[in-house]
Amino acid sequence: MxxxxxxxxxxxxxxxxxxxxxxxxxxxxxxxxxxxxxxxxxxxxxxxxxxxxxxxxxxxxxxxxxxxxxxxTALDVPEDWDAVLRRADIVSVLEARIAIETEAAGLAAERRTPAELRALRRALADRAARRSGLEDHVDADTAFHRAIVVAAHNPILTELFDGFVPRSREAMISMLRLRGTFGSDADHDTHAGLLDAVAAGDARSAAERSRTHLAELKARLS
Incomplete structure (x- = not known):
């Protein structure tokens, strides 16, 4: 039976x-x-x-x-602890990105060359074109932000950024999976605004735009 x-x-x-x-x-x-x-x-x-x-x-x-x-004893299932830990790790990554990229954005606005501006515009266009696949989008986003760091002409910041990429990539993929959405028009406009500030040579605006963007990502995880 x-x-x-x-x-x-x-x-x-x-x-x-x-x-x-x-x-x-x-x-x-x-x-x-x-x-x-x-x-x-x-x-x-x-x-x-x-x-x-x-x-x-x-x-x-x-x-x-x-x-x-x-x-x-509870009105819903308590949040999965693994998800809590993932978010904590992503927050740490975003805080490190703020430290590196805010300074880099301000320096890039002061030091970028015409060739670097062209590279930034290509990177932004590539990022906009790669919205269908999550990992593809994260890689294109990373390339755009790296182009800004390179334009800062500070080899230590570039070295820090490059050494941080594997951890940052994993955290960004996890974050976007938790959010369930990525590559919106508003997100593209945020990055375009950052590029505009760098192109205009406005160091204060570039640094502030970079900080605000990353801080907003961090705030959404709380």
């Missing part, structure tokens, strides 16, 4: 219970109905309800108290 596995049903029952908690049907600290009530509501057996409750207890949403019942 083949035994029917209850895990998929339990997963579904757990999600249904979680959806009802999220909707406000049960408030924080509320006691859930008993298994005999929940089972027909969820369309599963009592043993599946028990498994669903165990799942949500393991995720910090419910707590079973012996002799008292099952109580709501």
């Amino acid at each position: 083949v035994q029917v596995r209850r895990e998929p049903l339990a997963d579904k029952a757990a999600e249904l219970l979680l959806a009802r908690i999220r909707s406000g049907e049960w408030t924080l600290g509320a006691k859930l109905p008993g298994e005999t009530t929940l089972a027909p509501q969820l369309g599963v057996g009592r043993s599946t309800v028990r498994e669903a409750i165990r799942q949500l207890a393991g995720r910090g949403v419910l707590a079973s108290r012996q002799g008292a019942g099952v109580f709501v």
